[in-house]
Amino acid sequence: MFTGCGGGECCVRLRTHGLNVHPFPKESWTMIEAHGLTKRYGKRTAVDGITFTVQPGQVTGFLGPNGAGKSTTMRMILGLDRPTAGQVLVNGRPYDQHRAPLREVGALLDAKAVHPARSAAKHLSVLAATHGIRRSRVQEVMAMTGITEVARKRVKGFSLGMGQRLSIAAALLGDPKTFIFDEPVNGLDPEGVQWVRNLARHLASEGRAVFLSSHLMSEMSQTADHLIVIGRGRIIADAPVSEILAQGQDRTLLRSDRTDLIQAGLAAEGIAFREVEPGQLEVTGAEPRRIAWIAREQDALIHELVPVRATLEEAYMELTRDDVEYRSAVLAGAGEGTR
Amino acid sequence: MSTTTAPTGRRAAAANRRDQETGLTFLRAVHAEWIKLTSLRSSYVILSITLLGMIGVGLLSTLAVVDMASGFAAHSGAVEGGAEQQGMVAEFGMMARDIPASGIAIAQFLIASLAVMQVGSEYGTRMITTTLTAVPRRGTAILAKTLVIAGTSFVVGTVAALISYVVAQPMLEPQGLNYEVTADGVIPSILNAGTYLALVAILGLGIGALLRNSAGGIMATLGLLIVAPIVLAILSGQNELFMDISRYLPSSAGTQMVAIRTQPEALTQTEGGLAMLAWAAAALAGAIVTVKRRDA
Numbered sequence: 095m096f097t098g099c100g101g102g103e104c105c106v107r108l109r110t111h112g113l114n115v116h117p118f119p120k121e122s123w124t125m126i127e128a129h130g131l132t133k134r135y136g137k138r139t140a141v142d143g144i145t146f147t148v149q150p151g152q153v154t155g156f157l158g159p160n161g162a163g164k165s166t167t168m169r170m171i172l173g174l175d176r177p178t179a180g181q182v183l184v185n186g187r188p189y190d191q192h193r194a195p196l197r198e199v200g201a202l203l204d205a206k207a208v209h210p211a212r213s214a215a216k217h218l219s220v221l222a223a224t225h226g227i228r229r230s231r232v233q234e235v236m237a238m239t240g241i242t243e244v245a246r247k248r249v250k251g252f253s254l255g256m257g258q259r260l261s262i263a264a265a266l267l268g269d270p271k272t273f274i275f276d277e278p279v280n281g282l283d284p285e286g287v288q289w290v291r292n293l294a295r296h297l298a299s300e301g302r303a304v305f306l307s308s309h310l311m312s313e314m315s316q317t318a319d320h321l322i323v324i325g326r327g328r329i330i331a332d333a334p335v336s337e338i339l340a341q342g343q344d345r346t347l348l349r350s351d352r353t354d355l356i357q358a359g360l361a362a363e364g365i366a367f368r369e370v371e372p373g374q375l376e377v378t379g380a381e382p383r384r385i386a387w388i389a390r391e392q393d394a395l396i397h398e399l400v401p402v403r404a405t406l407e408e409a410y411m412e413l414t415r416d417d418v419e420y421r422s423a424v425l426a427g428a429g430e431g432t433r
Numbered sequence: 434m435s436t437t438t439a440p441t442g443r444r445a446a447a448a449n450r451r452d453q454e455t456g457l458t459f460l461r462a463v464h465a466e467w468i469k470l471t472s473l474r475s476s477y478v479i480l481s482i483t484l485l486g487m488i489g490v491g492l493l494s495t496l497a498v499v500d501m502a503s504g505f506a507a508h509s510g511a512v513e514g515g516a517e518q519q520g521m522v523a524e525f526g527m528m529a530r531d532i533p534a535s536g537i538a539i540a541q542f543l544i545a546s547l548a549v550m551q552v553g554s555e556y557g558t559r560m561i562t563t564t565l566t567a568v569p570r571r572g573t574a575i576l577a578k579t580l581v582i583a584g585t586s587f588v589v590g591t592v593a594a595l596i597s598y599v600v601a602q603p604m605l606e607p608q609g610l611n612y613e614v615t616a617d618g619v620i621p622s623i624l625n626a627g628t629y630l631a632l633v634a635i636l637g638l639g640i641g642a643l644l645r646n647s648a649g650g651i652m653a654t655l656g657l658l659i660v661a662p663i664v665l666a667i668l669s670g671q672n673e674l675f676m677d678i679s680r681y682l683p684s685s686a687g688t689q690m691v692a693i694r695t696q697p698e699a700l701t702q703t704e705g706g707l708a709m710l711a712w713a714a715a716a717l718a719g720a721i722v723t724v725k726r727r728d729a
Contacts, residue, residue, distance in 0.1 A: 194456035196457075206558075209469075225456060
């Protein structure tokens with residue numbers, strides 16, 4: 095039987111993350127627990143038996159290419175889609191069995207999931223009414239998200255960014271301990287992206303769990319503490335961002351007039367390299383000092399030596415290389431588009 | 434950035450206490466649905482047209498009855514006070530009592546469309562995801578919607594019938610056809626006009642939830658209300674059975690519900706009400722089962 099965190103394994107794991115002080119009671123330490131979660135649509139398996147947990151006090155990035163199963167997983171967490179198999183608990187229970195669901199989880203799944211003819215304030219009032227949330231709270235969340243000025247306007251005329259802010263206001267309404275954001279920065283201008291990033295970090299710093307999906311690694315590197323990487327419905331990686339970063343290999347770029355000599359020296363040492371252009375090499379698996387020594391032994395002068403840190407982007411590409419569902423036409427050699 | 438989620442101090446403690454009392458209940462879901470209905474301009478438009486349309490049809494029926502009665506008085510060769518004349522006057526009197534509820538003939542289409550849209554538009558705009566996130570107990574969500582639209586339809590139907598009654602009296606008076614609201618069958622007819630529209634609303638909402646689409650739902654519901662009786666009327670020439678089925682269709686059942694008197698072969702008021710109740714209950718049950726089972 096799969097139960098909530100009873101102070102067992104998951105709490106131990108939490109301590110290893112260095113989070114001993116926590117504002118929320120012990121029994122709700124693990125905010126989201128998925129166990130063997132599976133969703134099939136006919137023959138197609140969208141989510142394939144994934145197991146993971148989302149912890150409080152940090153931003154957990156949910157990363158994967160389009161069509162990897164991120165949205166489906168998030169919809170299952172909220173009970174919108176029923177799992178074909180497995181189970182997912184939020185704060186110890188299935189989402190729909192909470193007395194006050196909006197106070198448990200704040201979700202942004204689809205910024206367009208609003209009736210366009212209703213005003214922003216009325217939309218929030220509807221949601222507040224379902225839980226008897228005080229009216230002043232509606233004003234509060236509108237102020238927090240900066241939509242007070244358009245409160246009485248119909249949602250129909252909202253820009254994508256405004257719609258996104260309204261959805262985030264809705265998520266904040268119940269002051270929940272857990273947040274689920276599906277591609278929250280999609281279509282936002284740089285200022286909006288920065289704002290969402292700060293919000294996610296801030297919510298996590300208050301001890302809340304933030305589960306945030308994106309198909310962009312660069313986004314995650316700036317926001318997330320922990321990453322769950324998904325591809326073709328399966329979890330490829332589940333580790334702290336630093337650990338995933340370490341999987342990407344550091345490289346060194348060098349320029350020399352005698353790259354031929356250096357190539358011979360590197361080959362003799364069994365070090366991998368690649369000629370980027372005449373006079374420039376990219377070396378992997380050796381630090382700059384060693385490369386410089388090899389060049390010296392070969393009597394070749396190096397006039398540029400630049401260490402290149404692996405980016406999260408590259409680590410991600412490495413991880414998902416075999417799991418991208420829709421390759422670009424060029425890579426797949428097919429005549430159709432990416433989808 | 435201002436994401437402060439709780440004020441400080443004593444006020445914060447009070448606010449926290451209030452927040453602890455928050456939670457999802459059926460009545461709160463009903464309240465939310467009420468805000469949804471009343472925060473859309475289209476609701477007001479449709480409900481106003483329904484109200485005015487019902488009163489308008491009542492007015493036309495009144496004019497028709499008055500016209501017939503005065504025409505009869507002017508041209509009839511019957512002896513004044515004779516049996517034939519008294520019989521006709523009584524006949525006009527009965528027709529006059531049908532006036533208050535006569536508007537349901539048009540109101541049912543508007544109410545059905547509005548009811549379908551209550552749920553169809555949520556699927557169309559994807560608002561349904563937001564609704565079911567706030568109210569994940571889907572039975573509660575559908576029942577709350579049902580209660581709001583059915584209650585509103587009942588009130589609109591009853592009020593419109595009552596206004597039709599009031600408007601008709603001074604016009605009927607010169608012919609001596611006016612009657613008290615307490616006259617036989619009048620109050621039940623007025624209340625049943627509201628009840629029928631409430632049941633039509635439930636039927637429409639159920640069909641809307643089954644089809645998850647406003648346009649399709651409205652087509653299906655109006656098909657049941659308008660096209661089905663016509664088709665069965667044509668078929669009844671072939672077989673008596675179709676005539677029997679036709680009696681239980683929503684529109685015929687509704688006509689019987691508000692009738693002042695019923696023909697012996699037709700359904701009684703109560704039977705009509707039960708038939709309509711069965712339609713509404715079936716649609717609602719179907720809606721709840723499918724909405725619970727399907728992914729949102």
